Amino acid sequence: MIRRKAPLGFLKRVFKRQKPHLRLKTSSDLLVHLNCLLFVHRLAEESRINACGSKCGIIKKEHVLAAAKVILKKSRG
């Protein structure tokens, strides 16, 4: 099963790497993790739809690529 622990340290490190001049609040850590979860969820759904659309039993790179295009555009904010 997937471990339910949020990689908060990883998220903080990534944010720090990207924006060293910014800080992250405690609660926002979890919300960032939630955001990532939702993003991954949407990406997986889209990839699965693409794979099933091409009648493949396996998710391939093309499916993920096409899905990422759509979802990243959606998550632009």
Added chain:
Amino acid sequence: MADNFSPDSEPTTRTLLRRVLDTADPRTPRRARSTRSGAQRDLLETPSTRRQRSQTKMTARRRSHTAASVDRLARVQASGHLEEQTPRTLLKNIILTAPESSIVKPEAVVKLVPSPQVVQPSRRESSRGSLELQLPELEPPTTLAPGLLAPGRRKQRLRLSEFQQGMDWGHLSQEPRENADASSLTSSLNLTFAMPLQPQSVKRPGLARRPPTRRVVDVGTFLQDLRDTSLAVAPPGESHRTPVATVPTDTVLEDTQPFSQPLAGHSPSVHHSLPCPSPSGAKEVEGPASRRTWSSGPGLQNNHSGPGKPAQLLARKVEEVEALAVGFPNISSISGEDGVEPLQNGVGEEAEESMEKSMSVREVEKAAEEQGSARAEEPEGHTEVAEAAGSLGAIEAKEPEGSSEDEDPSASPKLAPSTPEFLRTRRLQSPEPAPPPSTAVLPSELPKRLSARIPPRPRIPGSRPRQDPYKAGLNHYAKLFSFYAKMPMEKKAVEMVEKCLDKYFQHLCDDLEVFAAHAGRKTVSPEDLELLLRRQGLVTDQVSLHVLVERHLPLEYRQLLIPCAFSGNSVFPTQ
């Protein structure tokens, strides 16, 4: 209710039973049901009424229960069996409902007799209660009622003992006969009734479950029977060849031909791998003639696969038997008879020895096989197969047919002397592959262990943290991706996902920075995150942030995010 029996002054159990028996017609096969039901209802009602009168401490619920049970019983009896309303049936029901046997001694039974009548109404088994109430009810039950409500089982036992007592008095002499078929209890009662003079001393021998009678297999007789049947079937086997419609005949036909060869040399292999060897053997020995049956053989084998392996085994054995039986003349015609006959003799000897080994298998097959024709052929098949298979066949019979089948086609081409060798080699081969891989693993493990002892320390630790933790985090989300996708993924797809995540994080940080700057802060707060989610379309007027939090985050994080009121007028997390 009808107080029919009120005029009777204190009827004893004996009188009650007598009355019951008199009113009940012993052999009324569905006649005068209504009359009898009416009589029974009266009988039932009177005890209930008496019960209510006598039991002062009985709760109203119990009375209602009993009344309801009485009514239910009457209805059930009326609606159920045709002869239900007789006191006999009532007793039968009582016996059925009564649980364990009454191990109570006569003295104890006598003492406890009055109690059950009081407790019976609570039992809801009106049939039992009614009759039994009739028996002991006349005695002063009130005092004993409350104390004996707890031991329910004892009550039932007592009831039976009461019956036994009643039997002593000779009232229930007729009951047991009818109750015999009801259950073991009834059977026990029957036994007790049979001995009216000793009702209580009987320890319910009839209740004891009979051990399943198992017929011990008499190998000698079995072999004899097989031989007899085989001899009897041998001639008809030829006649079977012509009709091809019936499946068993087909099997017979197939067996006849293939078995000619097995007799020559494939007899041992034929046995264990029933379908394959026989057809393959047939091919070699009997050219065109065998092909006819042989072609039908595989088809038959396929058909037999449906019923299951035992059926297959049986069918094949039948085929083999038939082939042997019918193949003899063919063999004689086509190949040398000399070779066949001596083989048969030798095989026959081996067959007996292997018979015991394969006995269990055959017995199972016999049990599984339900076709009458197959059965008729089985004994032949058994004998023939045993003869053909020989010792090897017996050993092989227990092996999985699949494996044997695979080997058989290759083995069939070889003659009899070669097939045993092949079989032996085959068996040896199976364990052989196992050891070689293990041996191969061992040498590889040794160098690995040696290398493991020398960890790769000379690596530069500086460059590692950048990639590894970052990769580890991405890996975490990549695994989540594969989990959400619920479909197998390629490795390249996973890498692609990681790339997308990387891009996503970049976008995320940029957006958060913008939002924080818009709010004039240098610290990203949850409000920024909520705004981000709203812009992404995840949070809508219908779906709030808290809903998403509850859906996707575990409890520990939920508690941290969603403000909850606690005692002492405190809210956590504080707003």
